[in-house]
Amino acid sequence: MTFIYYIDLLGTMVFAISGAMAANRNGIDIFGATFMGFVTAIGGGSLRDVFLNIRPVWVEDGNYLLAILVGVVISIILNKQLDNFARTLFLFDAIGIGFFTVVGVEKSLAYDSSAISAVMLGMFSACMGGVIRDVLMNVTPLILRKEIYASACLAGAIIYVLLTFTSITAGMNAFISAAVVFVIRFISVRYNLSLPSVPNAMKE
Amino acid sequence: MTFIYYIDLLGTMVFAISGAMAANRNGIDIFGATFMGFVTAIGGGSLRDVFLNIRPVWVEDGNYLLAILVGVVISIILNKQLDNFARTLFLFDAIGIGFFTVVGVEKSLAYDSSAISAVMLGMFSACMGGVIRDVLMNVTPLILRKEIYASACLAGAIIYVLLTFTSITAGMNAFISAAVVFVIRFISVRYNLSLPSVPNAMKE
Amino acid sequence: MTFIYYIDLLGTMVFAISGAMAANRNGIDIFGATFMGFVTAIGGGSLRDVFLNIRPVWVEDGNYLLAILVGVVISIILNKQLDNFARTLFLFDAIGIGFFTVVGVEKSLAYDSSAISAVMLGMFSACMGGVIRDVLMNVTPLILRKEIYASACLAGAIIYVLLTFTSITAGMNAFISAAVVFVIRFISVRYNLSLPSVPNAMKE
Known part of the structure; x- marks a missing residue:
């Protein structure tokens, strides 16, 4: 449990770095960068919790906001170096979205959402x-x-939802x-794969 | 009650078709089209429910998401034909917004909102x-x-709120x-009517 | 208590004027201007309440929507004059955001949020x-x-949160x-001050 908690804080910090870096690249001031770090880090989980009609975790636990502040400070201090670490950041992000997806499904099921929801x-x-x-940055x-x-x-x-119907453990x-x-x-980034759009799909 | 439920699912599907078609017209991939269908179909009702501090209906009832998926599939399969049915879609949409408005007012009153809210x-x-x-499509x-x-x-x-003060039945x-x-x-589309904006209104 | 309530209604009205004026300047019709007045006036408080998992105050108390309507009507009637009062509006806005910030912190603490949240x-x-x-106006x-x-x-x-740890009264x-x-x-508007953005901050 404690382990998951720290992973969650770490994921929050990584997302905050990514949000703040996007703001920095656009010449937004340090307040705006902090704000974008915050929005990127807690936006998805907060929307999920709002739909589940529960309080987002950061409202009561200040550690999440502290993790975001640390992420923003890192993005400012290491601003130039971080661009060299674009590849590392991509890997962190790919791990992060995997982790956040799983946590999100687990929490939704725990709060009685339907499997498809x-x-x-x-x-x-x-x-x-x-x-x-992206909406706030107007792109x-x-x-x-x-x-x-x-x-x-x-x-x-x-896959997570399907595997809950098997005897596999939650951790696995x-x-x-x-x-x-x-x-x-x-793989999709490595080999530049993308899904078809509808008109193209129709022509094939 | 069951009748209303199926109408609600049907309305959800029609809105999903409209959202997915907007995405298809912009060359967005099939995932994005599904996402836009979902957002268009459940965005309004979800926002209402969030303000009423209750759970959006689709969180517990997976049938709404299934209705949206059906709508998206229809928009893909009938992609070219649907453009010919623009008029039919317009009529469906006009019926749909009437229905969703009424359902929204009823639900809000049932959950103790003020009449004006x-x-x-x-x-x-x-x-x-x-x-x-539209915000997500950046227009x-x-x-x-x-x-x-x-x-x-x-x-x-x-009009619905005013008529609740009369002896008229809820159905009527x-x-x-x-x-x-x-x-x-x-009528407004047929005769190309629009409301004035303020500067024009002032000049008159 | 009653005094705070009327100040809150007044603040809501001032924000509605500012929102409706932004719409009027962009040639948006009177419905859109009303909508923008509404969104500007209640958007911030509603988001706070949604995160606190309570109902926004306007859902049950219709007076807030009436205050917004009054603000919108003022923005239409005094459309040209209001531009001459830009300075007055700026002062009102600066007072308004101070008041809304304090009310927002107080309410969040009252509903058991952490100090940092x-x-x-x-x-x-x-x-x-x-x-x-701004997002709706696509800027x-x-x-x-x-x-x-x-x-x-x-x-x-x-500062408000820090002072709650002292013996100072809530009013003071x-x-x-x-x-x-x-x-x-x-001061920042008077002397045209701004925060640095990160690349500039790094060069210094």
């Missing part, structure tokens, strides 16, 4: 922070562009499902 | 899904452009109010 | 209505541009903290 809310947990970040959200990101989370969420299930998200995301 | 939340139920869709929302859409819903919502009230929305929407 | 939610109360307004939100606005609210919120604390927001905002 848990899939949706698991994907939301991992992806909606980035969507809100079309990544998940509406031709990249396999949210669909990797969706696949992992579906979490590991497998998060790995599926990571592998799909990694 | 119920009007607002009824309009939200019908229109905010489209607003969120100015339809309801801020010169077309009578949300104002038709507002008129229907006001729902029918009249939804018809008002439909007729205003239909 | 109360700071965040206090800032949200004052600023997120404007953020939602980059003010708080991501180089102006000291949300950071003034953040400073006031931090509210006055001091709101004054801090006002003074920072006023």
Whole structure:
């Protein structure tokens, strides 16, 4: 339990770094960068919790906001170096969305959502922070562009829900499902894969 | 009760078709189209429920997500034909917003909102899904452009609330109010009517 | 208590005027202007309440929506004159965000948020209505541009939380903290101050 908690804080910090870096690249001031770090890190989980009609975890536990502040400070101090670590950040992000998807599905099922809604809310947990970040920066959200990101989370969420019907342990299930998200995301970027859009799909 | 339930699922499906078609027209991939179908279909009702501090219905009842998936599949399969059915879709949409407005007002009153808030939340139920869709597609929302859409819903919502003070039955009230929305929407598009903006209004 | 209530209604009205005026300047029709007034006035407080998992106050108390309607009507009637009162409106806005920040922090603490989250939610109360307004108008939100606005609210919120650990009365604390927001905002606009962005900060 404690282990999961610290992983969750770590994931929150990584997402905050990614959000703040996006703001830094656009010349937004340090307050705005902090705000974007916050939104990117807690947007997805907060939306999930709002739909589950429970309080987002950061409202009562200040450690999440502290983790975000640490992430923002890291993004400022290591601003130039972080760009050299783009590859490392990509790997962290791919691990992070896998983890957040699994946590999101688990929490939704624990709060009595239907299986199909848990899939949706698991994907939301991992992806909606980035969507809100993109909307605030006034660009079309990544998940509406031709990249396999949210669909990797969706696949992992579906597998997690299906495996809950088997005798597999929750820990093993979490590991497998998060790995599926990571592998799909990694392979799709490595080989530049994308899903078809409808008009193209029709022509084939 | 069961009848209303199926109408609600049908309305959800029609909105999903409209959201997915908007995505298809913009060359967004099939995942993004599904996501836009979902957002358009459940955005308005979810926002209403979040403000009422209750769970959106789709969180516990997976049938709504299934209805959305069916709508998205229809939008993909019939992609070219649907454009020929633009007129039919317009009529469905005009009926749909009337229905969703009435359901939204009823639900808000049932959960102890004030009469004036119920009007607002009824309009939200019908229109905010489209607003969120437009924000995600990075275009100015339809309801801020010169077309009578949300104002038709507002008129229907006001009439519904006013008629609850009379001896009319709830069913008859729902029918009249939804018809008002439909007729205003239909006439305004047919005769290209729009509301004035303030500077113009001042010059007159 | 009653005094605070009327101040809250007044603040709501002032924010509605500002939202409706932004819409009027963009040639949006009178419905859209009303909608923008509403969103600007209640967006921040509603988001705070949704995160606290309580109902926004306007859902049950119709007076808030009436205050917004009055604000919108004022913005229409006095459309040309209001532009001459830009300075007055700026002062009202600076007082308003100070007041809304303090109310937001107080309410969050009263509903058992952590101290650091109360700071965040206090800032949200004052600023997120404007953020939602800007997102809907499809422009980059003010708080991501180089102006000291949300950071003034953040400073006031931090001071309020710190002073709750002293023996100062709640009323005096509210006055001091709101004054801090006002003074920072006023001075930063008067002397055209702004926070650094990260690349610039790094070069120095």
